[in-house]
Amino acid sequence: MYEKDDPRSALATATAPRPDSGAAIAAAQYLDLRTAGVVRAQNVILVHTEARAGDELDNGTLEGELAVIVTGASPAFTVRTGGEALRVAEPGLVVVPPGPSRISVEGDGPLVRLVEATEPAWRDRPANAAAYAEDHPRVALLERWPQPAGEPGVRFYPLSKVPQDPKRFGRIFRTRSFMVNFLPEQDGPRDPHKLSPHSHDDFEQLSLAVQGEYVHHIRTPWLNDSAVWREDEHVRIGSPSVTVIPPPTVHTSEASDPGVNQLIDIFSPPRTDFSEKPGWVLNADDYPMP
Template sequence: MNERDNTVYAKDDPRSSLATAPAPGPDGSAAIAAAQYVDFRQLAPADGTTAEERTAIVRAQNVILVHTEARTGDDLGNGTLDGELAVILTDDSPVISVHTAAGTTPVNDPGLVVVPPGASHISVQGDGPVLRLIEAAEPEWRDRAANAEAYAEDHPRVAPLHRWPEPVGEPAVRHYPLAKVPDDPDRFGRIFRTRAFMVNFLPPQHGPRDPRKLSPHTHDDFEQLSVAVRGSYVHHIRTPWLNDSTAWRDDEHVRLGSPSVAIIPPPAVHTSAADDPGVNQLIDIFSPPRVDFSQKPGWVLNADDYPMP
């Protein structure tokens, strides 16, 4: 993947030291896709009777997001997957157990859980959100997304997913708890990767973001999925002008509460501003994993398990 994060960050922003790539994305002449905004509870009300009724499914080019407002006793089937499954658990998530052919793995703490390929299901002990990430090509899931029509054809500006190398060691359920990650102002968030995904748990922000300290930037060839798990955000999106003026779009300033996701296409200029007076938190998701973040020593917290290509 030939990626670049284009912006001039503030000197105290850890991203100011990111390497840049000189070349443009896969097809710089292609039309720019529209950003998408999804309120999960509009798709799947939290008071639904069954887990299926409380599950919202949306997708981007390379990843499917499955958001469930889980309840005690739910059993969440994942099917039989060709690739890994990633499970995101936040401070509001319940305790879960992951069941595979190799046995049962209880997970009691927020963080990222990676499940090896094959058949699996998740049992739930408690109430709260469970977010699953599945490769978009998985036959059991690829047509179930509410926004599947937006990806009836591949977006030519988005680099395709080529899985990164196999993890080190034998196949196993891996849990990366956030409680074991100390704060570090020189690191941007808390980043983990799998063969297909990169997940960045950004720190909670108390109160609105300073409007004088936003960070508008672009990506050449990958989508950014910004999932709001607490509070609310205004997603500011600007679509660059190409030669065809009939495809120009007005700037967007879209407010979403939580839980929700903004799917931001390349090379849209974007930045997100927390605006709730309480606690706000985003989780950013990329597929495939970002090379620039991966090249920063110490940024990817499970790099020893998941080597770069």
């Protein structure tokens, strides 16, 4: 599954036995965010906005936290809640507490917001809502993790405070409902002889392409009924896009653009296996495990 120098090779889930439920396996989804700005997985809605200077983005009054993914291409902005205003002008993750909030945008560029899939203000908007007319039986439903430590308020985790470390897998932050992993930029195509096919038992992976182009290789395991078998998929998709990878498909993503390629992986609820690795979750002191 993983090369020996891949930090994920030491995860407990990398070698654990995996009994199969026999439930139907969902199809992968490849979503171009230039045409579908609001999309979802089972537990999370992703809102991609090509913001413009002067925009006021209303997040609604949310029952759970809001997360804002800020990339190098994102504009500066100010998050405003009932009693707080926080200006953000560099890449990282913003976490906004429940309640009403809005974002005042200062420039042009992409912003990505994450909200829980059950939020009344957002649950009817996703372009792929029909794919979740019924819950997918293999995906665990969201149960929020414990309340964050300290006083409630807007939190910002800038990437500049945490340089890349080859002993970690990316730069990972979590909230009560989400986990976001900023993977390193890949200069040029990935070595096709060093891919990392693997699978997950009970959670979806959202691979958000923010730069470059990727080929997502996905293999659906065979169940007893051959009528539901699928051919292997090797789907090339550019950016911005999000690919929803269902369990327990075997998958790996291959950067293919000659320039810069970057993925940001999103999970809901947060991954326990990543959280159990000391030092991997960079805001673990703020967001305790169950």
